[in-house]
């Protein structure tokens with residue numbers, strides 16, 4: 089089993105990543121050293137900076153995860169500002185902004201940043217297209233899960249297993265795991 093330090097303050101992400109990566113022989117250990125989150129327009133830039141900062145700070149290989157919900161009718165809002173928007177206005181007010189809106193299309197995106205000390209970071213992204221629900225549904229998951237719907241059910245209504253088989257995080261982590269596997273074969 090390979091163990092990777094996952095730098096994040098969000099225990100739900102650790103749980104999901106641990107579950108997803110356990111199938112490919114990787115365990116994750118949370119470190120909450122709190123890398124500075126740049127207010128950038130791109131998740132990639134935030135993950136890149138965070139991964140490098142944390143790898144150098146901890147002097148260890150690390151991964152970080154920057155995720156965002158991009159709502160088409162709102163011009164991609166809240167996107168890279170998803171954490172701030174969730175903490176300030178939250179799901180109920182987002183649904184209010186979407187009232188009467190027929191275009192419910194949204195994309196959840198996850199960017200995994202991986203870095204070794206003194207090296208440049210690598211990025212792996214995954215996204216899933218869905219819809220903003222008319223109302224909050226389901227008690228599972230976290231964050232935007234009760235309002236993000238894929239195939240008729242919100243992430244909040246799905247069991248963990250189902251979400252972890254199709255989520256943005258699953259897709260990004262799969263790319264990361266495949267890359268690691270190829271790397272191990274070469275060395």
Ligand code: ITT
Nearest residue numbers: 096097098153154155156170171174230231232233
């Ligand atoms: P770290 O930066 O410490 O990893 P965070 O929760 O601040 O944790 P993000 O900036 O990546 O992480 O998250 C943006 C927001 O999106 C935040 O409010 C999360 O709760 C939420 N979020 C991230 N992944 C999610 C998922 O799979 N389902 C629902 N909400 C999610």
